[in-house]
Amino acid sequence: MSALLSLDSVSAGYGPVPVLHGVSLDVAAGSITAVVGANGAGKTTLLRTIIGQLRPTGGSIRFDGMDLAGTKVEDMVRRGISLVPEGRGVITELTVDENLRLGGLWRRDRAAAQALLARMYELFEPLARRRKAPGHQLSGGERQMLALGRALMAGPRLLLLDEPSLGLAPRVTAQILGMLRGLRDDTGLTVLLIEQNVRSALAVADDGVVLSLGSVVASRPAADLAADTDLRHTYLGF
Numbered sequence: 001m002s003a004l005l006s007l008d009s010v011s012a013g014y015g016p017v018p019v020l021h022g023v024s025l026d027v028a029a030g031s032i033t034a035v036v037g038a039n040g041a042g043k044t045t046l047l048r049t050i051i052g053q054l055r056p057t058g059g060s061i062r063f064d065g066m067d068l069a070g071t072k073v074e075d076m077v078r079r080g081i082s083l084v085p086e087g088r089g090v091i092t093e094l095t096v097d098e099n100l101r102l103g104g105l106w107r108r109d110r111a112a113a114q115a116l117l118a119r120m121y122e123l124f125e126p127l128a129r130r131r132k133a134p135g136h137q138l139s140g141g142e143r144q145m146l147a148l149g150r151a152l153m154a155g156p157r158l159l160l161l162d163e164p165s166l167g168l169a170p171r172v173t174a175q176i177l178g179m180l181r182g183l184r185d186d187t188g189l190t191v192l193l194i195e196q197n198v199r200s201a202l203a204v205a206d207d208g209v210v211l212s213l214g215s216v217v218a219s220r221p222a223a224d225l226a227a228d229t230d231l232r233h234t235y236l237g238f
C-alpha cells in the first residue's frame with residue numbers, strides 16, 4: 001500500500017535542544033499506525049512537527065506526495081489533516097452540537113456538513129443523546145468521542161490522535177479505539193495514533209513504530225511488535 005504520510009530523516013527540537021534524531025516512518029493509506037514509546041521518547045514532539053507547530057531542522061515530511069514544509073497549522077485541515085490534541089480540545093462552554101458544527105465550519109458545502117453531522121450522531125450514539133449538553137457535563141469518554149467527532153467533521157484523510165486513552169478507563173479506551181477501527185474499515189480513513197498505552201494501541205493498529213530517545217528503534221506490523229518480548233521489555237516496559 002502506498003504511504004499517505006511519509007517522514008524521511010526528520011529532526012526537530014526546542015531551540016538548541018534536539019529531540020527527534022532523523023525519524024523516518026511511513027503511514028500507509030487506509031491504515032492505523034501507532035507510535036509508541038516511554039515518557040519523553042518524543043511522541044508529542046513528532047506530532048507537533050508533522051502539523052507544523054515545530055519546524056524540522058532536517059529531513060522532509062510529505063503528505064500525499066507533497067512536501068508539507070512551510071504549511072501553516074491552520075492550513076493543515078484544508079490539506080486533509082486533522083488533529084485530536086492531547087487533553088482533547090473540546091470547548092467545554094459549548095454544547096455537543098456546537099462543538100461538532102465548529103469542526104465543519106470551514107466547509108463551504110453546508111449540505112455536506114449537515115450530512116456529516118448526522119453521520120457523527122450515528123457513529124457516536126452517546127453524543128446523540130446529549131446534543132444540547134455543554135462539554136463540561138460530559139464524561140471523559142464522551143469528551144474523547146466529541147473531540148474525535150469534531151476532527152472528523154473537517155472530513156480529513158489523515159487523522160492524528162495524541163494520547164486518546166489519557167484519563168480513560170480501559171473499557172472506554174477499548175470502545176473508542178474500536179470505533180476508530182470501524183471508521184477505518186468503513187471509510188478508509190488513515191490514522192496516526194500516538195499512545196503511551198502500548199497494549200491498547202498495538203491491539204488496534206496495523207503498524208507500529210517504537211520511539212526511544214527521539215529515534216525509531218523498531219517499525220513493524222503491530223502484531224509483531226506486541227509479540228516481541230525482548231523489545232517490549234527493553235523499550236516499552238511490559
Ligand SMILES: Nc1ncnc2c1ncn2[C@@H]1O[C@H](COP(=O)(O)OP(=O)(O)OP(=O)(O)O)[C@@H](O)[C@H]1O
Pocket residue numbers: 014017019037038039040041042043044045046196
Ligand atoms: N516545550 C518544550 N521545550 C523544551 N523541551 C521540551 C518541550 N516539550 C517537550 N520537551 C522535551 O522533549 C522531549 C520529548 O518530549 P515529548 O513530550 O515529545 O515526549 P513524549 O514521548 O510525548 O512523552 P509524554 O508521553 O510524556 O508526553 C522530553 O525530553 C521533553 O522534556
